[in-house]
Amino acid sequence: MSWADSLGYRHVVFKTDAKSVVDAIFSPNVDNSEIGDLVAICKSFLDKDNDFSLCFTRRQANKVAHTLAKASCSYVSPTIWHVLPDFIAYVVLNNCYGFEDE
Numbered sequence: 535m536s537w538a539d540s541l542g543y544r545h546v547v548f549k550t551d552a553k554s555v556v557d558a559i560f561s562p563n564v565d566n567s568e569i570g571d572l573v574a575i576c577k578s579f580l581d582k583d584n585d586f587s588l589c590f591t592r593r594q595a596n597k598v599a600h601t602l603a604k605a606s607c608s609y610v611s612p613t614i615w616h617v618l619p620d621f622i623a624y625v626v627l628n629n630c631y632g633f634e635d636e
Contacts, residue, residue, distance in 0.1 A: 535579040545585045551593040
């Protein structure tokens with residue numbers, strides 16, 4: 535969220551398959567767990583006037599995010615793609631046409 539905000543992005547939808555994180559962020563209670571500070575930071579970004587939103591999406595329904603997460607394990611440093619990577623284009627096209635690749 536910080537990265538998207540610093541680049542001036544607006545109307546961003548963040549999806550995660552971590553339901554407990556989404557529940558913690560939307561909870562009105564203060565989170566005193568080990569992720570409490572991150573939860574507070576996420577809440578502050580969602581409260582800003584940048585039109586960010588967050589939602590829970592099951593891993594099976596979010597193949598693009600799952601594929602990116604798996605691919606990130608093979609990189610030694612953070613990577614930013616300015617062009618859609620071929621391996622993601624493949625997933626998006628298969629998703630659009632209803633094909634299963636796993």
